[in-house]
Amino acid sequence: xxxxxxxxxxxxxxxxxxxxxxxxxxxxxxxxxxxxxxxxxxxxxxxxxxxxxxxxxxxxxxxxxxxxxxxxxxxxxxxxxxxxxxxxxxxxxxxxxxxxxxxxxxxxxxxxxxxxxxxxxxxxxxxxxxxxxxxxxxxxxxxxxxxxxxxxxxxxxxxxxxxxxxxxxxxxxxxxxxxxxxxxxxxxxxxxxxxxxxxxxxxxxxxxxxxxxxxxxxxxxxxxxxxxxxxxxxxxxxxxxxxxxx
Amino acid sequence: xxxxxxxxxxxxxxxxxxxxxxxxxxxxxxxxxxxxxxxxxxxxxxxxxxxxxxxxxxxxxxxxxxxxxxxxxxxxxxxxxxxxxxxxxxxxxxxxxxxxxxxxxxxxxxxxxxxxxxxxxxxxxxxxxxxxxxxxxxxxxxxxxxxxxxxxxxxxxxxxxxxxxxxxxxxxxxxxxxxxxxxxxxxxxxxxxxxxxxxxxxxxxxxxxxxxxxxxxxxxxxxxxxxxxxxxxxxxxxxxxxxxxxxxxxxxxxxxxxxxxxxxxxxxxxxxxxxxxxxxxxxxxxxxxxxxxxxxxxxxxxxxxxxxxxxxxxxxxxxxxxxxxxxxx
Numbered sequence: 001x002x003x004x005x006x007x008x009x010x011x012x013x014x015x016x017x018x019x020x021x022x023x024x025x026x027x028x029x030x031x032x033x034x035x036x037x038x039x040x041x042x043x044x045x046x047x048x049x050x051x052x053x054x055x056x057x058x059x060x061x062x063x064x065x066x067x068x069x070x071x072x073x074x075x076x077x078x079x080x081x082x083x084x085x086x087x088x089x090x091x092x093x094x095x096x097x098x099x100x101x102x103x104x105x106x107x108x109x110x111x112x113x114x115x116x117x118x119x120x121x122x123x124x125x126x127x128x129x130x131x132x133x134x135x136x137x138x139x140x141x142x143x144x145x146x147x148x149x150x151x152x153x154x155x156x157x158x159x160x161x162x163x164x165x166x167x168x169x170x171x172x173x174x175x176x177x178x179x180x181x182x183x184x185x186x187x188x189x190x191x192x193x194x195x196x197x198x199x200x201x202x203x204x205x206x207x208x209x210x211x212x213x214x215x216x217x218x219x220x221x222x223x224x225x226x227x228x229x230x231x232x233x234x235x236x237x238x239x240x241x242x243x244x245x246x
Numbered sequence: 247x248x249x250x251x252x253x254x255x256x257x258x259x260x261x262x263x264x265x266x267x268x269x270x271x272x273x274x275x276x277x278x279x280x281x282x283x284x285x286x287x288x289x290x291x292x293x294x295x296x297x298x299x300x301x302x303x304x305x306x307x308x309x310x311x312x313x314x315x316x317x318x319x320x321x322x323x324x325x326x327x328x329x330x331x332x333x334x335x336x337x338x339x340x341x342x343x344x345x346x347x348x349x350x351x352x353x354x355x356x357x358x359x360x361x362x363x364x365x366x367x368x369x370x371x372x373x374x375x376x377x378x379x380x381x382x383x384x385x386x387x388x389x390x391x392x393x394x395x396x397x398x399x400x401x402x403x404x405x406x407x408x409x410x411x412x413x414x415x416x417x418x419x420x421x422x423x424x425x426x427x428x429x430x431x432x433x434x435x436x437x438x439x440x441x442x443x444x445x446x447x448x449x450x451x452x453x454x455x456x457x458x459x460x461x462x463x464x465x466x467x468x469x470x471x472x473x474x475x476x477x478x479x480x481x482x483x484x485x486x487x488x489x490x491x492x493x494x495x496x497x498x499x500x501x502x503x504x505x506x507x508x509x510x511x512x513x514x515x516x517x518x519x520x521x522x523x524x525x526x527x528x529x530x531x532x533x534x535x536x537x538x539x540x541x542x543x544x545x546x547x548x549x550x551x552x553x554x555x556x557x558x559x560x561x562x563x564x565x566x567x568x569x570x571x572x573x574x575x
Contacts, residue, residue, distance in 0.1 A: 077428070077434075078428060082283075085424075089306055090306075093306060110305065111305050111335075111343070111344065111346070114268055115268060115309075115312070115333040115334060115335070115346075116333075118305070118309050119309055119312055119313050119316065119333075122306065122309040122310055122313060123313060125306070126310065126313075130421045130422065159433065159434070162433045162439065162440055163422060163423075163433070163440050164422070165439070166421075166422035166423065166433075166439050166440035166441045166442075167421070167422040168420070168421065168422075
């Protein structure tokens with residue numbers, strides 16, 4: 001039996017390569033160690049993302065066990081919810097696989113089970129995905145080139161909250177932008193179950209400056225940690241789940 | 247998560263034989279049928295029978311879909327999804343990871359919109375009525391279809407019957423809708439939540455009616471409320487005006503069950519037929535044109551006049567007959 005902890009995700013929305021601070025791929029790898037996945041969405045308008053930017057986007061997701069996708073701004077809404085859902089299932093599958101290995105004692109993953117049993121395990125994963133508590137930190141790139149994409153980003157995030165709030169489990173959101181007004185990263189929305197409140201903040205955002213992706217991810221991880229220590233949750237090895245006596 | 251990489255794992259050329267690791271059945275690929283976010287569907291040959299086979303690199307989504315199809319097969323007489331025939335893994339030569347696939351009944355036919363193009367829009371209502379009956383059965387079993395759209399609907403056989411081919415979005419009632427397409431999603435239009443409930447599917451049915459009349463899907467305009475924009479579209483389109491009441495009720499989430507919507511759609515279609523034949527307004531439907539009311543009223547008045555005439559005539563004849571009888575005495 002799994003007792004539910006919470007699922008921690010960072011959703012990074014950007015349109016290019018970082019150019020300030022530490023390597024975001026390394027910070028993403030660090031995130032994974034702390035039980036946080038980083039999902040990356042590259043947004044295009046009429047421009048393209050260069051080879052280096054592409055590599056970084058895929059690299060961040062891969063290093064943290066997250067999902068990445070590059071889309072045109074028009075398709076952003078659908079992509080954001082798809083990526084979030086996919087990453088949730090992926091993480092939960094990882095957790096369930098770990099459980100399976102403990103129960104069956106060997107290197108067994110879901111894919112290696114006969115199709116019939118796989119179906120039963122999948123129902124457990126589905127059930128968890130529906131009921132687990134989800135914490136999402138949204139990191140929005142506000143460098144100059146993002147200026148005209150921000151209204152679309154806002155729409156997509158409102159749409160995401162619509163999808164996630166349809167779940168039975170609880171959600172908590174927080175929004176950071178980078179670069180901030182004075183610092184590399186700035187928190188614009190503190191933990192809240194209602195992502196809708198960001199529609200008031202978004203029009204006030206200014207764009208311009210550098211792209212400190214690495215420091216932004218680090219700040220997000222720390223925001224999770226603060227929260228965790230406040231509630232004195234979970235040990236290091238069991239980031240998502242505690243085992244109950246059952 | 248590169249798309250080209252994703253497709254390579256399940257891209258198979260015609261003639262390839264796929265053999266399952268667990269159940270050892272062999273399928274010979276004939277051609278590609280469709281290509282979606284979660285994999286590719288091929289037509290295949292199994293012991294001289296045509297079957298459809300879905301191959302994906304995503305074991306999770308395949309397993310989810312199989313679970314739904316299994317539940318469907320337990321519903322008596324259900325024709326909603328294709329029936330499930332086999333689930334297995336394929337050890338593809340030169341690849342380490344087994345490729346998951348499942349085999350289902352091949353539903354031969356055309357997608358809804360191309361059928362309507364060929365056979366005429368008068369089929370729209372009939373097929374939607376069939377769809378609503380099927381949805382009602384599905385809802386009663388505790389499921390919501392989710393990603394309902396013309397592309398997922400096939401019209402097959404003689405007489406034509408509507409079938410759903412992609413169950414990827416099918417969700418247990420009360421949970422969050424798994425998969426959707428913006429144009430058919432009530433969340434996108436700001437008309438409600440993405441919680442799986444019958445009214446979610448019924449909104450999509452209304453959008454299918456709209457999409458059948460206006461094949462080019464339009465997007466939300468920033469200025470007006472989505473629901474206002476849609477009702478404006480319905481009111482100004484001559485093909486949709488006749489279904490106005492049903493569509494607006496479904497868009498507004500006023501139908502609790504598919505049967506409620508079906509009843510109103512039946513009413514709308516029958517009043518339509520009578521109207522086109524004799525121009526008499528039916529009970530229950532709101533008159534659209536002012537002219538029609540007066541015409542209908544006039545008709546009603548002349549009906550009453552007619553009855554009076556007949557009665558008078560009968561009376562005179564009868565009176566004459568009595569006079570005649572009297573004269574005989």
